[in-house]
Amino acid sequence: MAEPQLACQTRSVRRLEKILAAKGISLVPDDDSSPSADSGPGNPRWHHGARVEYALARWESATPPRFRDAQATLPEVRAWAERALDDPSRAGTLLLTGLTGTGKTHQAYGALRHIASGGPDRFEVLAVNSADMYGRLRPSAVMGASEQELKRLSTVQYLFLDDFGTSKTSEWTEEITYRLINHRYNHCLPTVITSNLPARDADGPDLTDFVGDRVASRLAEMVTTLVPMIGDDRRRSRATA
Ligand SMILES: Nc1ncnc2c1ncn2[C@@H]1O[C@H](COP(=O)(O)OP(=O)(O)OP(=O)(O)O)[C@@H](O)[C@H]1O
Numbered sequence: 001m002a003e004p005q006l007a008c009q010t011r012s013v014r015r016l017e018k019i020l021a022a023k024g025i026s027l028v029p030d031d032d033s034s035p036s037a038d039s040g041p042g043n044p045r046w047h048h049g050a051r052v053e054y055a056l057a058r059w060e061s062a063t064p065p066r067f068r069d070a071q072a073t074l075p076e077v078r079a080w081a082e083r084a085l086d087d088p089s090r091a092g093t094l095l096l097t098g099l100t101g102t103g104k105t106h107q108a109y110g111a112l113r114h115i116a117s118g119g120p121d122r123f124e125v126l127a128v129n130s131a132d133m134y135g136r137l138r139p140s141a142v143m144g145a146s147e148q149e150l151k152r153l154s155t156v157q158y159l160f161l162d163d164f165g166t167s168k169t170s171e172w173t174e175e176i177t178y179r180l181i182n183h184r185y186n187h188c189l190p191t192v193i194t195s196n197l198p199a200r201d202a203d204g205p206d207l208t209d210f211v212g213d214r215v216a217s218r219l220a221e222m223v224t225t226l227v228p229m230i231g232d233d234r235r236r237s238r239a240t241a
C-alpha cells in the first residue's frame with residue numbers, strides 16, 4: 001500500500017478512536033485489569049454482573065425479611081451450592097436436619113444466595129414452609145388450582161422445602177409428597193430440605209416414618225449432602241445474651 005494512503009488511513013483510525021473514546025468505547029479489547037472491563041454489553045464481565053443482579057433479585061423476592069442476611073457459613077453447604085452452580089442437574093438434594101433454632105433455615109437460604117451470587121445462567125427458586133404447602137395443595141374451590149400449584153413446585157428449578165416432616169401424616173400427604181418428590185427425582189431438580197426429624201433413627205421417629213418408603217427410597221438417592229446441625233437454640237441464646 002502507498003505510504004500517503006497508509007498515513008491517511010492511520011489518521012482516520014485515530015480520529016475514529018477519539019470519537020469512540022469520547023463515548024466510552026474502546027477499539028482495543030479491554031484487558032481484565034482495566035477499570036472499564038465490565039462497562040457494557042458484549043463484555044463477559046458485564047454479562048456476569050447482570051446475571052448476578054438478576055439472580056439475587058429473584059433470591060431476595062423468595063426470601064422472607066428475617067433471612068435476608070443469611071449466609072452459607074458451613075463448608076459442606078457452600079460445597080453443595082458450588083456444585084449446583086456448576087451443574088444444577090448433578091447437585092441433588094441438600095438436607096439439613098437438627099433441633100429447633102440450630103440454624104437450618106438460615107443455611108438453606110444462605111446456600112441459595114451463594115448460588116445466586118455466582119451468576120448462574122438461569123435462576124428460579126420457590127421457598128415454602130411444608131405445612132403451608134400442604135395447606136395450599138388441599139383440593140380447593142377453584143378447579144385445578146391445587147394441581148397447578150403442585151406443578152409449579154414440582155417443576156421449579158430450585159425448591160426449598162422448609163420444616164419438612166412437621167405436618168400430620170395421612171394417605172393424602174403421602175400421595176402429594178410422593179408426586180412432588182418423584183417428579184423432582186425423575187428430572188434431577190435440585191432441592192433444599194430442612195427438617196427437625198433425623199434422616200434415620202432406629203429408636204425414634206425419622207423422615208422415613210413421615211414420607212413413607214417410596215419417597216424415602218428416592219430421597220436416599222437424591223440427598224447428596226446431609227448436614228445434621230448441632231448446637232443450642234440460637235433464638236434462646238440470643239434472647240438471654
Ligand atoms: N450462622 C448464623 N449467623 C447468624 N444468625 C444465625 C445463623 N444461623 C441462624 N441464625 C439465626 O438464628 C435464628 C434461628 O435460626 P433458624 O431459623 O435458621 O433455625 P432452624 O434450625 O431453622 O429452626 P427451626 O427448626 O425452629 O425452624 C434465626 O434468627 C437466624 O437468623
Ligand SMILES: [Mg+2]
Binds near residue numbers: 106
Ligand atoms: Mg427453620
